[in-house]
Structures are given as C-alpha cells and as structure tokens.
Amino acid sequence: MEFKDQLKSYIQQLNCTAKELSIATNLSAAVISRYKNGLRVPNLNSDTINKLATGIKEIASDKNIQIGSIEDIENSFIDTFSNNNVDYDIFSEKFSLILSTMNINVSSIAKYLNFDPSYISRIRTAQRHPADVKLFSENVGHYLFNTYRRDSDKLQLSNIIQKSVIDITKEEDFVKIISKWMCSNQVNHSQRIDYNDIISEFVTLIDEFNLNEFTDAYRLMAEHIQSEPTKLPMCKTYISSSAVKQFTADLFKYMLSNTSQGPVYFFADSSLSSYFQDREYLQLFISCFALLLIRNVQINIIHNINLPIENILEGMRTWIPFYLTGQIKSYYIDNISPGIFNHFEFYSPHLSFFGENLRSTGNLSYFYISRIKNELNFYKKRMNAIFDEALPLMEIYKADRYKDFFDFLSENAKEKGTRHEILPTLPLHTISDSLLERILDHNSISLDDREKIISTTQKCRKIVAQSCKHSYLIDEFPILSKEEFEENKPSLSLSKAFYEKTISYSYIEYLEHLELTRRYADKVPNYIIKSNENTNQQNILISSQGGKWVLVSKSKAPAIHFLFTHPHLRNAFEQYMADLNNNLICKNKQI
Structure with missing residues (x-):
C-alpha cells in the first residue's frame, strides 16, 4: 500500500473531507490534496506524519470511531515508505553508530541477519545498501531487543536514538522505534561525542x-590544618543553604581526626560536580580522600556508569590521582536508576x-557526619549491601601484581x-637480544634490573608470537x-616491566630497532605496523x-596499567585509538 492509499483509507473510515483533515x-488543504493524489509524500524527518496521525485521531475521537492510537496511525504511514525515501548515507551512518556505540561484533550481527560479514561492513560504510531497508x-x-536486555544497555541505546526504550517491553513496539529512527533522514549531531578530546585529556x-x-x-595541607586546635562533636x-560548604x-x-587504617567505602549515584558546584569545595572534598591515601588506606569506590560517557569520564578524571597510587578499587552497579x-x-x-x-536544582541539601558506634554499625551493614551489588569497573596492575x-x-x-x-616509541618485543644488551650496557643498568627487563622482553615476544x-x-x-x-x-x-627509570637509545640504536621492527612485520604475516605521528604522550601505551x-599503561612513576x-x-x-590512526608504514621507507 502506498502512502496516498493509506491516507485515503483513513479519510474513508472517518467519512471526513480534506478540509476537515x-x-x-x-x-493546508493544498498539501492534503497533494498527499491524497500521490503528487507528494512527506519526509520522514519532518513532523508532518505526527500532525496527520494526531489530526486523524482527533477526528476519530470526535466521531466516536475506533481507529487505534496516534503511534499506530504513525506506524501505518511509515510502513508505506519505500527505500526511495531513505538517504543511504544517513542510514549507514546510523547503522555504524549503533554498531560502534553498542560494541556489536560484525560477525555476530551478520550471523543473526543471515548476511555475510563483509556485506554488513559495506553497508556500514555506505558502499552497499540493503535491498529492503525497512x-x-x-x-x-529484533537483534538489539534480544541481545541487549539490561537497563544500562537500553540507556545507551536511548542516548543514540534520543528516545527512551528502557520501559519498552514488547518486542514489536521496540522494533518499530528502532526502524523508524534508522529509516528517518533526520540527523541529530548533538548525540555525537568528541571522544578524541575527552580521552586525550584523560x-x-x-x-x-x-x-x-x-x-x-x-x-x-594536613599538617597545617592539624596544627589548628579543634573540637568535633560525635x-x-x-x-x-550553605550546607555544602560548611559540611566540606x-x-x-573529621578526616584529620580519623586514624583508621582499615579500608573505606564510598558510593555516589552521580558525578561529584552535582553536589559541589563550587570547585574550591569540590577540591577540598577530594582532599579528604587524599588524607586517607597518605596514610596508605585502601579506598573502595562505586561509580555510576549509567550516564553519558563524558559524565563518566568527568567523574573518573577527578579520581585519577587516587587510581595512580594503586590504593583505590573501582566498582559499578548495573541499572542504577536516577x-x-x-x-x-x-x-x-x-x-x-x-x-x-x-537532582534538578542542587538545592535542598542535607548532609550528616557521625562517629556514633551504633550508627557506624548501621552504615557498615548498609554499605556492605550496596557493595554486594557491585562489579569491578577496572583492573589496576602495579609492580606488586x-x-x-x-x-x-x-x-x-x-x-x-x-x-x-598505540606506542610512544618502538615495541619491546621486536628488539634483538644483542641490541638490548648493548643498550643496557651503556645505560649502566644493574644486574637485577637487567634480568627483569630481559625476562619481560622474552615474555612479550612469546605473547605476541x-x-x-x-x-x-x-x-x-x-x-x-x-x-x-x-x-x-x-x-x-618498558611499561610492561614496571620499570620507571629512563633507558635511552642512541640514534643509531633507534634506527636498528626500527629496522628490526620492519623485518619482524615482514616475517610475521599477522603483524602490522603503522606510522602514527598523532600520539603526544611520552609515557603512555x-x-x-x-x-x-x-x-x-604508564611507564614513568608510577608505572601502572x-x-x-x-x-x-x-x-x-577504541574510538580514540581509531582517531589516531595514520598511514601504513612502507617497508622500504627511507629516513
């Protein structure tokens, strides 16, 4: 059925005129007439279909005619659209956005859709398009509905299509929403996140x-404040209105007076900036945790990851110094509902x-501090219950691991x-034993350090092979x-050796290592090397x-992964890494 036929059908059911509609x-009556005669079809990226559906539903209600919901009427019109209405570049862009954001393996979805993976990849890059886009x-x-059932996944998908699907329980309704979005020619650029800048800063x-x-x-700071006499209530x-400032x-x-050496636990269901709009007091709040680190106290923290990625990373940036001490363990709870x-x-x-x-304004603040034994027992049980629901957010490796x-x-x-x-310099696994020995010799590396570096190099070679x-x-x-x-x-x-000192090359040694790397790439079919001039970090792999x-991985103090x-x-x-890609190294490139 074509669009004009569906519109005529509704007009007949309602027994209404074009003027009434x-x-x-x-x-305008002229627009309705063109749609009815098939001289024109509305674009899916406009609100015309919603206006038609709303008007049809309104007339049906006035005349006491059962005709379905506004959404049913909208879908009946959308079902009439042919592939000719679809902008294939936009369609491919949206399909690619779903694949990348939801981390969908091409082979997995290709198997579900009964397509060859290479064909799916070509659709993703707009080199091909499906015979029947709808x-x-x-x-x-259907694939998304049956594969991504968790609320956190649905939240991520909702952010992509900018329409909530969290509460959609019927597969048919879910599929209609996804199909409508993919076939629409409307592009909302606000949903695109500049991962490059966010991750680069991180x-x-x-x-x-x-x-x-x-x-x-x-x-x-602690010594200065601790020198000031203070008496604290239990x-x-x-x-x-100034609760945040006084509390902080x-x-x-209170933290200065807290002599606990045992682990501590912290949970927040939003980023700290939601509580501390004033940067000065946010920094002071963070300083409280720094006092614990100075005392070598283990900190366990739950992050809310059911947020846009920029908000997640904003919160994590706050805790970077704590991560780098190796004294913090990070967790998350799936499906935290705001x-x-x-x-x-x-x-x-x-x-x-x-x-x-x-949440909406940051006002109506309430804070409470306690050192009362019975209350501490209660908060301990409460925190244990919260952490029982938590999963590790990341794994942190320092030298002791x-x-x-x-x-x-x-x-x-x-x-x-x-x-x-993506490395700041040449990979360790391609260096020869003789070159490594020479470099270690002229850098006067101790016997113990030498053994660790050589052992690590051998391990890396085996893993790569x-x-x-x-x-x-x-x-x-x-x-x-x-x-x-x-x-x-x-x-x-040497980040993988957890070696924090600098072991430098001469330029001749550097060229030799580069040539060894090229030879390794020639010898090993599955090993590919690329030139990347865009990486700016000297100590990060x-x-x-x-x-x-x-x-x-960070190679200089503290060495950590x-x-x-x-x-x-x-x-x-992964998107950040893709943005840094450059040209494939020519095997015979001259320097």
Whole structure:
C-alpha cells in the first residue's frame, strides 16, 4: 500500500473531507490534496506524519470511531515508505553508530541477519545498501531487543536514538522505534561525542601525574590544618543553604581526626560536580580522600556508569590521582536508576557521612557526619549491601601484581581477536637480544634490573608470537627523523616491566630497532605496523582487543596499567585509538 492509499483509507473510515483533515492537522488543504493524489509524500524527518496521525485521531475521537492510537496511525504511514525515501548515507551512518556505540561484533550481527560479514561492513560504510531497508532495520531492531536486555544497555541505546526504550517491553513496539529512527533522514549531531578530546585529556592527566608532588602537597595541607586546635562533636547535621560548604570544611577536620587504617567505602549515584558546584569545595572534598591515601588506606569506590560517557569520564578524571597510587578499587552497579535526589555515602570504622541534594536544582541539601558506634554499625551493614551489588569497573596492575599482569596477557594471547597498540616509541618485543644488551650496557643498568627487563622482553615476544598465530596485531608508533629524535629523545618502552627509570637509545640504536621492527612485520604475516605521528604522550601505551578490553599503561612513576572492560569506557578508548590512526608504514621507507 502506498502512502496516498493509506491516507485515503483513513479519510474513508472517518467519512471526513480534506478540509476537515486540514483543520485538524494544521496542514493546508493544498498539501492534503497533494498527499491524497500521490503528487507528494512527506519526509520522514519532518513532523508532518505526527500532525496527520494526531489530526486523524482527533477526528476519530470526535466521531466516536475506533481507529487505534496516534503511534499506530504513525506506524501505518511509515510502513508505506519505500527505500526511495531513505538517504543511504544517513542510514549507514546510523547503522555504524549503533554498531560502534553498542560494541556489536560484525560477525555476530551478520550471523543473526543471515548476511555475510563483509556485506554488513559495506553497508556500514555506505558502499552497499540493503535491498529492503525497512526490513533490514526491523531485523536490526529484533537483534538489539534480544541481545541487549539490561537497563544500562537500553540507556545507551536511548542516548543514540534520543528516545527512551528502557520501559519498552514488547518486542514489536521496540522494533518499530528502532526502524523508524534508522529509516528517518533526520540527523541529530548533538548525540555525537568528541571522544578524541575527552580521552586525550584523560590520558594526558595520567601521563603528567607526579605521585611525589601529589602526596607532598596534601601532607603539607594536613599538617597545617592539624596544627589548628579543634573540637568535633560525635555527629553533626547540615541543612542550611550553605550546607555544602560548611559540611566540606568540617569533613576535612573529621578526616584529620580519623586514624583508621582499615579500608573505606564510598558510593555516589552521580558525578561529584552535582553536589559541589563550587570547585574550591569540590577540591577540598577530594582532599579528604587524599588524607586517607597518605596514610596508605585502601579506598573502595562505586561509580555510576549509567550516564553519558563524558559524565563518566568527568567523574573518573577527578579520581585519577587516587587510581595512580594503586590504593583505590573501582566498582559499578548495573541499572542504577536516577531518582529525585543525588546522594552519596561514605563508611570507615571510625567515621561515616551521608549527603543528598535535589537532582534538578542542587538545592535542598542535607548532609550528616557521625562517629556514633551504633550508627557506624548501621552504615557498615548498609554499605556492605550496596557493595554486594557491585562489579569491578577496572583492573589496576602495579609492580606488586607483575605476575597477575602477565598471567592475564598470556591467557588472553590464546584468544582470537585483533589486537591494537598505540606506542610512544618502538615495541619491546621486536628488539634483538644483542641490541638490548648493548643498550643496557651503556645505560649502566644493574644486574637485577637487567634480568627483569630481559625476562619481560622474552615474555612479550612469546605473547605476541602466540596471538599472531591466529589473529592480527597492529602496532602504531611515531617514526622520528634525526632532528626529531635529538629534540625529544625516546626511551625503551618498558611499561610492561614496571620499570620507571629512563633507558635511552642512541640514534643509531633507534634506527636498528626500527629496522628490526620492519623485518619482524615482514616475517610475521599477522603483524602490522603503522606510522602514527598523532600520539603526544611520552609515557603512555594504549592497547586493545576489539570488543574485549582496553589497556592504558604508564611507564614513568608510577608505572601502572589500567584494564578497562566495561563497554562504555572501552568503546570511548577504541574510538580514540581509531582517531589516531595514520598511514601504513612502507617497508622500504627511507629516513
């Protein structure tokens, strides 16, 4: 049935004139006439179909005629649209957005849709388009409905299509929403996130962080405030308009008096900026946790990841110094539903606090600090119940977890899947034993350090060889001219050895290592090297296995690795890595 026939059908059912429909829909009689005669068809990206459906429903209600809901009427019109109404570039862009944001494996959806994976990839890049776009988009809807059932997944999908599907329980209704969005030629650019800037800032903060400066600054602050005599009540409530400021100022003093060495627990269902609009007091609040780190206290924190990725990373940036100390464990709770109030709570054996404010305005703030034993027991039970629902958000490896780190890499090397690394310099696994020995010699490396570096290099070679038996490994790094080398001398990439000192090359050694890397790429079919001049961090290596994990590694103090497996964070880093891609290195490139 064509659009004109569906419109005529409704006019006949309603026994109305074109003029009546014109008045009800607020569309001109001439436009209604063109639609009715098939001289014109409305565009899916306009609100015309909704106006028609609303007007038809209004006339039906006035005449007491059962005709279905407005949405039913809209869908009946949409069902008449042919592929000729679809902008294939926009359709492909939306399909690609779903695949990347939801971290959908092309082979998986191709199998579900009964297509060849290469054909799906060509649809994604607008090189091909489905014979029946509407049927294709409906099948994508069925795949999404049956694959992504969690509220956090539905929230992510809602952010993509800018229409909530969280409460949609009927597959038919869900599929209609997805199909309508995919077939519409409307593009909302506000949903596009600049992952490059967000992740770049995140990585730069990790790269530039100095642990000694961090601890020294907060130690001096603590000594200064601790010298001021203060008497603290066993509990205190804050409900005034200045509650946040007074609460934060007092909390710092409470933290100074808290001598607990046991682990502490913190949970917030929104980013801290929701509670502390004033940056000064937000920083003071964060300083309270820094005091715990100075005392080597383990901090356990639950983040809310049911937020747009930029909000998630904003919150995580706040905690970067804590992550880099290795004294913080991060968790998340799936399906946290936003309520009327933002709230957070903290528990330690000697101090607990609770806070909340109105989500919409930040007003109506309430905060409470307690050191009363019975109340501490209550908050302990409450916090245990919260953490029982939590899952690890990331894995953090420091030098004391060297074995765990390589156990992960070794086991993962057995799994199929393309791996991708963006390095600040040449990869460790391509260096020869003789070149490595020479570099270690002229850098006067101690025997113990030498053994660890050589052992790590051997482990890396085995892991790469294992993974390249069945999967691709793509390494990207800058290629330096002599002038560039002298201006900013690179060092051996030793993050995987947790070695924090600088071991430098000569330019001749650098060229030799580069040539060894090219030869390795020639020898190993699944090993690919690319030139990447866009990476600016000197001490950061980012690696990934597509759709599985992303690893962010820092080589200089503190040497540390962050393993991200959660889809929201992993996807953001993978897009960032894709943005940094450059040209494939020519095997015979002259420098």
